Amino acid sequence: MRRGFRYWLLTIHRDCGYFFAGMVIVFALSGVALNHRDDWNPSFMVERREIQADLPQDRSELDRELLQAVLAEAGIDDRYRTHDFPSAAKLKVFTEAGSALINLRTGEGEYEALRRRPVFYQVNFLHLNPRGWWKYYSDLFSLALIAVTLSGLFLARGRFGFRWRGAILGLLGLVAPLVFLGMG
Structure with a gap:
């Protein structure tokens, strides 16, 4: 049996x-997220909250154990990493996911943490980090998109095919990116 074109x-x-x-969905979600990166961080969520800390006046008393306890008392369950004094009146405590900046005189401060945005972090990672075998798989996907597009142009017949309706819609679809390029 002979198979035709x-x-x-x-x-x-x-x-x-x-x-x-699946790749179309991954790249489409990532594309939408990355298009709006000026409106929101597509990969991370930033958590900020005011904290109050009881700190000793003597800076030499500020050690790992005390600062871990201060974090826990402020409701921060993140692990202490290190701390620093960016100025004479400020203490910065670094944690696994963020940091707290605390006024040494008043004990008032702000905690800021980064958390991976579920789903979007992963799809953005795949979209933006083509390394190793993933790069070649992504290249294969790009070639497959071209094959799917070109084969789809010629599947429908008659007035819905590429010779009439398909040609008009295809040209209109080609005009849109050209218009946006001209505007940029």
Whole structure:
């Protein structure tokens, strides 16, 4: 049984579409997130909150154990890493996920932590870090997108095919990026 050109177009279109459906979703979610990175951080959530700390007046008493206890008392369950004095009146306590900046005189401060944004951190990581074998898999995905697009152009027949409706919509779709390039 001889298989025609249309059969192979349909096979390529269908099988690549099924195989790479997950990648389309990953890159689409990441693309939307990255398009709006001026509006929000697509990979991390920033948690800020005011804290109050009871600190000794003598800076030499500020050690790991005391500062871990101060963090726990302020409701911060993050682990202490180190601390520093950016100025004579300020204490900065670094934790695994963030830091607290505390006024040594008043005990008032602010805690700030970064947390990975679920799902978006992972899809952005995949989209922005093509290394090792992942780079070649991403390249294969890009080539498959071209194959799916080109095969899809010729699957429909008649007035819905590429010769009429498909050509018009294809040209309109090509005009949009060109207009945006001209605006930039």
